Amino acid sequence: MHTYIQRFLNVAHDVLPNVLKFCYFLLFLVLFSCGNDVTTKPQEQTTTTDTSDTTMTNTSSKKTILCFGDSITAGYGLDDTMDAFPSVLQSKIDSLGLAYVVVNSGLSGETTAGGRSRIEWVLRQEIDIFLLELGANDGLRGVPLSETRANLQAIIDAVREKNPTIPIILAGMELPPNMGQEYTSEFRSVFADLAKKNGLLFIPFILKDVGGIAALNQSDGIHPTVEGHKIVANTVWEVLEPVINP
Template identity: 65%
Template sequence: MPNPKITQSLLNPTVSTYRNLLKFCYFLTVFVLISCGNDTKSKATLNATENATTETESSEKASSKTILFFGDSITAGYGLDDTNDAFPGIIQTKIDSLGLNYQVVNSGVSGETSAGGKSRIDWILNQDIDIFILELGANDGLRGVAITETKANLQAIIDAVKAKSPNTKIVLAGMQLPPNMGADYTTQFKEVFSDLASKNDLAFIPFILKDVGGVKKLNQNDGIHPTAEGHKILAKTVWEVLSGVIKEEA
């Protein structure tokens, strides 16, 4: 049998019971508010940390200098499974390993001629560029474009860069043609690049395909475009000159 006094107390709670109940509700409310406050503060702290990290990363990216490779299929990495295996991507890896504050931009377009480069240079120059590597002309030579036309187009590109950003360092990559194009033409073609480099006082890579051009195992089946291994050699050839330009920038 239930205790009559206990039953009566539950059915008819006293003033003391009400007070105890109110105290419990009060403490429960305070506890919830404190918990929510701490949770809000934790979220605010987390958000502030995340925002600070994002702002730092954005600031670092904004403050980094830009190296832009302006070229044809060689720069673009034609035929490679991963375009990061092209020499500009390899150079970016090199730069990162040395802790240098440079961001590489690959602006290579397969099939590009000097005329095509001339037509898109103004659009490319809408961004800030600290070092500009010019690698064009090979497709002109393979198509037998007049030497004077190729030279004029390359000069126009150089002039556009200098006019837009006088402080931008320009590196000119030289190219050579296979002998089947004719002795006179191949000789004059080769001289175009050395002449332009001398005239414009540019850092110069005499032959970007040095130790790769004509080497079967380092080129794809077309015999023209380097393999991933070939691009590693290209990267070394370019870095020999580019590293000096970077030191001058420092």
């Protein structure tokens, strides 16, 4: 009996220090982990708050000009969409120190029907000036003019419903003569009639001094080059500047 007791004490003597060391190690891990939680969490909360405040300040400090259009607005065919006329407008605005940001909501291939279907989604953001540049693809596809007119009116109505005070600039478009004289003439009048009916700011032809000039258009003869977009921006600027820089 004495021998068994002696063996037990010898084993306990060898094992017990290791067990205690392991317990100390576990306790250290628990304390270290808790210490990390305590120091990290307040830091994360502070960073999130600061970022949110900065974003809100930047957004609220500038008014928004939304360019809602098709491939002309989107800058189709350009190596850099920053060369499209909305970005050229932004450069002009920045050079004058005006607190406006230009949002390019152009979509290549867009028709007035497509614009009508996505306008509600686009209007979820705050808008201070609305530029409407749609209709060219309707004309090139021979869409009935009654449909083009109705779709453009619906877009105008949606903007007015969001905020009746938002200035709306309507960009007119013209078609090449191969579409037929009667159709091209009536197509042109759609924009002028809508501008007059709704009291809109009006650009009679957004491709003024660009349309039909080979050197200012890409190989398709329709979409402006970089230099063409600079001229388009100047045409838009003539109507836009009195609104944002009276």
